[in-house]
Amino acid sequence: MNGGLRQSMAWLHTWVGLLLGWLLFLVFVTGTAAYFQDEITRWMQPEVHGQRNIEAGAEGAIAYMQQHAADAEQWSIELPGPRAVATTAFWKEKGETFAQWRDHAFLVDGQGQKVDARDTLGGWRLYRMHFDLYYLPVLWARWAVGLAAMFMLVAIISGVITHKKIFADFFTLRFGKGQRSWLDGHNLSAVLALPFHFMITYTGLVTLAAQYMPWGVAAAYDNRAAYYADAFGADESPKRSGTTVPMASVTAMIQKARETWHGAEPGYIFVPVPGDANAVVKLTRATGEGMDTRGETLTFDAATGVMHERPPIRGGARETESVMVGLHAGRYAPLLLRWFYFLCGLAGTAMVATGLVLWTSKRRVQLPDPERPYFGFRLVERLNVATIAGLPFGIACYFMANRLLPVEIAQRPNWETNWLFIGWGVLCVVAIVRPVKRAWVETLSVAAAGFLAVPVVDMMTTDRGLFASLWRGDVLFASFDLMMLAFAALLGFCAWKVHHRKEGVRLRRKKEALA
Amino acid sequence: MPRSAPHGAAESRLAHALDVTSRTVLAAVGGYIAAALTTAGLARWLPLPRVEAVMAGMLVSFAIYATVAIFAFAVARTARVWFWTSVYCVPLALALYLSMHGGGA
Numbered sequence: 260m261n262g263g264l265r266q267s268m269a270w271l272h273t274w275v276g277l278l279l280g281w282l283l284f285l286v287f288v289t290g291t292a293a294y295f296q297d298e299i300t301r302w303m304q305p306e307v308h309g310q311r312n313i314e315a316g317a318e319g320a321i322a323y324m325q326q327h328a329a330d331a332e333q334w335s336i337e338l339p340g341p342r343a344v345a346t347t348a349f350w351k352e353k354g355e356t357f358a359q360w361r362d363h364a365f366l367v368d369g370q371g372q373k374v375d376a377r378d379t380l381g382g383w384r385l386y387r388m389h390f391d392l393y394y395l396p397v398l399w400a401r402w403a404v405g406l407a408a409m410f411m412l413v414a415i416i417s418g419v420i421t422h423k424k425i426f427a428d429f430f431t432l433r434f435g436k437g438q439r440s441w442l443d444g445h446n447l448s449a450v451l452a453l454p455f456h457f458m459i460t461y462t463g464l465v466t467l468a469a470q471y472m473p474w475g476v477a478a479a480y481d482n483r484a485a486y487y488a489d490a491f492g493a494d495e496s497p498k499r500s501g502t503t504v505p506m507a508s509v510t511a512m513i514q515k516a517r518e519t520w521h522g523a524e525p526g527y528i529f530v531p532v533p534g535d536a537n538a539v540v541k542l543t544r545a546t547g548e549g550m551d552t553r554g555e556t557l558t559f560d561a562a563t564g565v566m567h568e569r570p571p572i573r574g575g576a577r578e579t580e581s582v583m584v585g586l587h588a589g590r591y592a593p594l595l596l597r598w599f600y601f602l603c604g605l606a607g608t609a610m611v612a613t614g615l616v617l618w619t620s621k622r623r624v625q626l627p628d629p630e631r632p633y634f635g636f637r638l639v640e641r642l643n644v645a646t647i648a649g650l651p652f653g654i655a656c657y658f659m660a661n662r663l664l665p666v667e668i669a670q671r672p673n674w675e676t677n678w679l680f681i682g683w684g685v686l687c688v689v690a691i692v693r694p695v696k697r698a699w700v701e702t703l704s705v706a707a708a709g710f711l712a713v714p715v716v717d718m719m720t721t722d723r724g725l726f727a728s729l730w731r732g733d734v735l736f737a738s739f740d741l742m743m744l745a746f747a748a749l750l751g752f753c754a755w756k757v758h759h760r761k762e763g764v765r766l767r768r769k770k771e772a773l774a
Numbered sequence: 775m776p777r778s779a780p781h782g783a784a785e786s787r788l789a790h791a792l793d794v795t796s797r798t799v800l801a802a803v804g805g806y807i808a809a810a811l812t813t814a815g816l817a818r819w820l821p822l823p824r825v826e827a828v829m830a831g832m833l834v835s836f837a838i839y840a841t842v843a844i845f846a847f848a849v850a851r852t853a854r855v856w857f858w859t860s861v862y863c864v865p866l867a868l869a870l871y872l873s874m875h876g877g878g879a
Contacts, residue, residue, distance in 0.1 A: 263850065267847050268844075409836070409839065409843075420844075468833070471836075472831075472835040472836075474810040474817075474831075475816065475828040475831035475832055478817045478818050479817040479818055479824050479828050490825050576827070576830040
């Protein structure tokens, strides 16, 4: 009976792992990158220099909007966190949706000056791709990612049940043993970061729980708006009075907020009906200022600068939810912990990749004719090459496009993203048309070359290349370029391994034939 | 189910396919229904402020879903899974219906 259970769990683990494995790979890669989204954004905007200064950023953004968007419906300002420099601000004209915000977005540096940096979405694009994907309606994308996450949760549980000797497996890593090595690699990457994988999968589902599980809201509330008002505070936007009144000092409001929160910084500023006598200024606590990610919003009277009464304190369930989302996003994490998150994310990526390869490597030995596998086998084989080598290459292309696309072209951020998919698409074609072993070697080599090219292109197109950055002690730019080289080395090593292994198999066959 | 691996005969292969399909439907759809009903029930009946009860229900829903999905493949006989999932879902659904649309109380 016991062996039976383990067998069915192994079967379940294999299939839930495979069916959405390629989507999971994308979710892991982009999510891992998103832990450094601020740093990626900074690298992708080499025009932004200097230190962050929240007050100067806010004042500068407001001064600019007072000049250029005095009659706007709302001003929004995103203040830089400790890992960023630039303040992003935008306004919304009457009748516009927030989706159009990029039309009026601009950057302000730590001196309060507007910066003309190249238009890019930087690390934010990779972060959004983690759950919104791309080219798809957001709602569908999130259902797909949620389904993948649910599969992942079931794969984790069934995987744990399958492995009776889970901690013994953890200490076993056999190199150069074909399928056995893949299994060891899969077990190592899975078990090493098992608490992380479990946490990240469950909390990931929680981040979008309102979309996936709306039935509690439906059972207890008359409508969703009533629930949202209860959960996140009613958003009664003030109506325009028509009387123009100058705005009180935003610096004073920031200081007041900081005092109220015992030193925590604001992350967002919203000003509905700016310039009007009814205008208010809403300061929301930065998401990185605590483990709970849903920061409190303080409201100030725009004209007088007087703070309104504070909203009531959250209860246990909502606090739990907020901390779970915070644990997932890791925005609270200081540098060392952030690297730990990043490494766990890489382990997750490796777990998915080795799991996908394991599926084929296990079946290959059982094929009736290894030269002519059945269609499903070939499909999995090709999808593995296309995804595991293709997506990393696409990301390298994304970074290169940031440096190489002309600054003045329209829709520049979208073109950067298109290049991610063009690069990926090219490797998909290679994965389909070439013999599979060659396809692995070639796509992995191309991906390695792509990452190798990023620092080179950076050096040729900006004055913030690797050597210049090292010389100046610019840790962030130097680290980014060095990471690119590390990924190039890793992918190059994988290409070399696959190439080498082929020789090994051939040699063994020859020996067998001679014997 | 893979446990009773088919041995060539077309009949048993069909039975196997039907069994896997049945368990898959149960895990995917049954699991979601069980989770949704639990969430709704907790939202209505947990002795907490309404917004807290809703949130608490949402937080546990994925654990319920995963449990049913694992259960659907862990139990030897498929009929037994259907039986226990129904035993869980049907009274809960009835109680919810009465609580939301029932007259009188």
